[in-house]
Amino acid sequence: MSTIVVFVEHTEGSPRRGSLEAIGAARAAGADCVAVLSGPGADAVAATLGTNGAARAVVLAGRDAYSPDATAAACADVVKECGANGFLAASSACGRDLAPRVAAHLDCTLLTDCIELSAEGDGFAIKRPWLAGKCIAAVTTSGDVLCATTRLNVFQPAEGGGSAEVQTVTLGEGKAEVVSVDAKSSGALDVKEAPVVISGGRGLKEPEHFKLIEELAAAFGNAAVGASRAVVDAGWRPHSEQVGQTGKTVSPQLYVAIGISGAIQHLAGMRTSGTIVAINKDADAPIFKVADYGIVGDASEVVPALTEEIAKIKAQG
Amino acid sequence: MNIVACVKRVPTTDAQAEIAADGTSLKTDGFQYMISFYDEIALEQAVQTKEASGGEVTVLTIGPASGSKEVRECLAKGGDKAIVLADDAWMQRDCRSTAKTLATKLQELGAELVFMGRVATDRDNAAVGPMTATYLGWACVTDVVEMTLEDGGGTAKRETEDGVETVRFSLPAIITCDKGLNEPRYAGLKGIMAAKKKPLEEAGAEDVPNQAVVTGVAPPPERKEGRIVGEGVEAIPALIDALRNEAQVL
Ligand SMILES: Cc1cc2nc3c(=O)[nH]c(=O)nc-3n(C[C@H](O)[C@H](O)[C@H](O)COP(=O)(O)OP(=O)(O)OC[C@H]3O[C@@H](n4cnc5c(N)ncnc54)[C@H](O)[C@@H]3O)c2cc1C
Numbered sequence: 391m392s393t394i395v396v397f398v399e400h401t402e403g404s405p406r407r408g409s410l411e412a413i414g415a416a417r418a419a420g421a422d423c424v425a426v427l428s429g430p431g432a433d434a435v436a437a438t439l440g441t442n443g444a445a446r447a448v449v450l451a452g453r454d455a456y457s458p459d460a461t462a463a464a465c466a467d468v469v470k471e472c473g474a475n476g477f478l479a480a481s482s483a484c485g486r487d488l489a490p491r492v493a494a495h496l497d498c499t500l501l502t503d504c505i506e507l508s509a510e511g512d513g514f515a516i517k518r519p520w521l522a523g524k525c526i527a528a529v530t531t532s533g534d535v536l537c538a539t540t541r542l543n544v545f546q547p548a549e550g551g552g553s554a555e556v557q558t559v560t561l562g563e564g565k566a567e568v569v570s571v572d573a574k575s576s577g578a579l580d581v582k583e584a585p586v587v588i589s590g591g592r593g594l595k596e597p598e599h600f601k602l603i604e605e606l607a608a609a610f611g612n613a614a615v616g617a618s619r620a621v622v623d624a625g626w627r628p629h630s631e632q633v634g635q636t637g638k639t640v641s642p643q644l645y646v647a648i649g650i651s652g653a654i655q656h657l658a659g660m661r662t663s664g665t666i667v668a669i670n671k672d673a674d675a676p677i678f679k680v681a682d683y684g685i686v687g688d689a690s691e692v693v694p695a696l697t698e699e700i701a702k703i704k705a706q707g
Numbered sequence: 708m709n710i711v712a713c714v715k716r717v718p719t720t721d722a723q724a725e726i727a728a729d730g731t732s733l734k735t736d737g738f739q740y741m742i743s744f745y746d747e748i749a750l751e752q753a754v755q756t757k758e759a760s761g762g763e764v765t766v767l768t769i770g771p772a773s774g775s776k777e778v779r780e781c782l783a784k785g786g787d788k789a790i791v792l793a794d795d796a797w798m799q800r801d802c803r804s805t806a807k808t809l810a811t812k813l814q815e816l817g818a819e820l821v822f823m824g825r826v827a828t829d830r831d832n833a834a835v836g837p838m839t840a841t842y843l844g845w846a847c848v849t850d851v852v853e854m855t856l857e858d859g860g861g862t863a864k865r866e867t868e869d870g871v872e873t874v875r876f877s878l879p880a881i882i883t884c885d886k887g888l889n890e891p892r893y894a895g896l897k898g899i900m901a902a903k904k905k906p907l908e909e910a911g912a913e914d915v916p917n918q919a920v921v922t923g924v925a926p927p928p929e930r931k932e933g934r935i936v937g938e939g940v941e942a943i944p945a946l947i948d949a950l951r952n953e954a955q956v957l
C-alpha cells in the first residue's frame with residue numbers, strides 16, 4: 391500500500407483548495423494520505439481533514455513564525471517516520487518553496503507542477519509540462535520517494551467521510567523566517583488560484599482602460615485579473631499578474647484574453663485552461679487558434695456590454 | 708563578499724518543441740540559446756550587490772563546453788570570472804543532479820551569497836535554488852522581488868497568493884530572483900572589451916546520475932477546434948449561450 395505525505399496550507403480556518411487537490415491526487419493514485427500542517431490554527435484544520443481524504447494529520451507546532459527550512463526538515467521526518475513513498479504539495483508560492491527542500495532532505499529528485507499522477511509498480515508516474523507547456527513529459531523516478539507539486543486547478547479534491555487521527559510534533563529552528571505578511575487588498579484573487587482569469591493586453595490601448603478588465607472580473611465575482619507581458623513591461627500592471635512563459639502558468643476553468651495577440655510565450659502560460667475566450671479586433675490574431683470562442687471586435691465596446699450581461703446573470707444566481 | 712550567480716543556458720522562449728525520434732526528448736537542432744530570463748535578474752542582483760558592498764562575482768554554470776558565448780556575455784555585464792562545469796547533457800539533468808553538483812562547487816568556492824533564477828525556462832523546475840541550499844544547509848529565500856543585506860544576513864520580500872511576505876535570512880544564503888527585483892543591464896562596449904580579459908575556467912562537471920526517468924514526451928493535448936461566435940457587441944448573446952450550455956462555465 392502506498393502512502394503519500396501531503397503538506398496542507400490553510401487560511402482563515404480552512405484548508406486551501408490547492409492542498410485539497412493534492413490530497414485528491416494522492417487518493418486518486420490509490421495512496422493513503424498523511425497531511426502535514428503548520429502555523430496558527432493548524433490544530434482545528436487538521437481535525438477536519440478526515441472529510442477531505444486524510445487518514446492522519448501531523449501538526450508541526452512550537453513556532454509561530456513560518457520557517458521554510460525548519461518546516462521542510464520536519465516534513466521529511468514525517469515522510470521517513472511513516473515510510474511514505476510519496477510527498478506532495480500544491481504548486482503554490484508556499485508549496486513550490488517547500489517541496490524542493492523536502493526532496494533534498496530525502497535525497498530525492500522533485501517533479502514540479504504535475505498535471506497527472508498515477509500508481510505505477512511500487513511507485514508513481516507523473517506528467518508535467520516542459521518549456522511552459524509546449525510539450526508534456528511523462529516521468530517516473532528511481533528515487534525512494536516520489537516528491538512532486540501539483541498544478542493548481544487540475545486535480546479534484548477527494549471526498550472522504552472518515553476522521554483523521556491528529557498528532558503533534560515540534561519544529562526545530564530555521565535559517566530563514568517569515569517576519570511579516572503584507573496582505574493584499576481583501577477580495578483580490580490570485581491569478582494562479584482563481585477559477586476564472588480575465589486578462590488584458592496592449593489592445594486595451596491605455597492603462598486606464600484596464601478598468602474594463604477589472605469590472606468584468608468583478609462581475610464574475612470569482613475572477614482574477616491577468617496581463618500580457620507587453621502591458622506589464624509598460625508598467626500598466628504589476629508583475630504578479632503576468633501570464634506566460636516568464637510569468638505565471640494558469641489553468642483556470644475559464645480564461646478570457648482581451649486585446650492579447652497570443653504570442654507563443656503567452657500561450658505557453660494559459661493553453662491548458664478549461665475554456666478559452668478571446669476578444670480581439672483582428673480576426674487573424676493567433677489567440678483565436680487556441681480559443682474555444684472568439685469575438686472579433688473592439689474591446690472598448692464589447693467588454694462593457696459583456697460585463698453588463700455577466701452581472702445580470704450573476705445577480706439571478 | 709564572495710558572490711556567485713548561477714546561470715543556465717536554455718532554448719530561447721520562442722523555441723518550438725519538436726519531439727525527437729526516441730520519443731523521450733526534444734529535437735535540439737533548431738534551438739537558439741539564451742541565458743534563462745530570471746538568471747539575467749540573478750546576475751544583475753549579484754553585480755549590484757558587489758557594487759554596493761564590494762567583493763567579487765563568479766558566474767557559475769553547468770552547460771555545454773561549447774557554450775561559452777553566453778557566459779562571456781555575463782562577464783560583459785559585470786561578472787568578474789566564470790566557471791563552466793562542462794556537460795553536454797546539461798538540459799537532461801534532473802533538478803537533484805544539478806543541485807548536488809552546484810552545491811559541491813559552491814562549497815568549494817566558499818560562496819557566501821548565491822543568486823539564482825526563480826525558474827529556468829526550459830524544464831520549469833523552479834527547484835534547484837532551494838534544493839542546493841538544503842544540500843548545503845544554508846538559508847534560502849525564493850521568488851524574491853526586493854532585498855536588503857544587513858550584518859550576517861538580510862531581509863527579502865516575496866510575492867505569494869495572499870500578498871507580500873518579508874523573510875529574514877542568515878548568510879550564507881541562496882536567493883532565487885523574480886521579475887521586478889531589478890532591471891538587468893545591457894552589456895556596453897566597454898564591458899564587452901573588458902570581458903575578453905576576464906578569466907573563464909572550464910572544468911568537468913561531477914557526474915550525479917538522474918533519478919528522474921523520462922518515459923515519453925508528447926505535444927500538449929490538442930484543444931478542440933474553436934470558433935468565432937460573431938463580431939462586436941451583437942456576438943455577446945451567442946458567447947453567453949456557448950459558455951452556459953456548451954462549456955458549462957456560467
Ligand atoms: C524572453 C521573452 C519572454 C516573454 N514572456 C512572456 C510572457 O510570459 N507573457 C506574455 O504575455 N508575453 C511574453 N513575451 C512577449 C510576447 O512575445 C509578446 O510580445 C506579448 O505577449 C504581446 O503582448 P500583447 O498581446 O498584449 O500585445 P500585442 O502583441 O501588441 O497584441 C495586442 C493585440 O490587441 C489587439 N487589439 C488592438 N486594439 C484592439 C482593440 N481596440 N480591441 C481589441 N483588440 C485590440 C491587436 O489585434 C493585437 O492582437 C515574452 C517575450 C520574450 C522575448
Ligand SMILES: Nc1ncnc2c1ncn2[C@@H]1O[C@H](COP(=O)(O)O)[C@@H](O)[C@H]1O
Pocket residue numbers: 713714715716743745746749767768769770797802805822823824825826827828830831832833834835836
Ligand atoms: N545547469 C545549470 N547551471 C547553473 N545554474 C543552474 C543550472 N540549472 C539551474 N540553475 C539555477 O537554478 C535556477 C532554477 O532552475 P530550475 O530549478 O531548473 O528551474 C536557475 O534559474 C539557475 O539559476
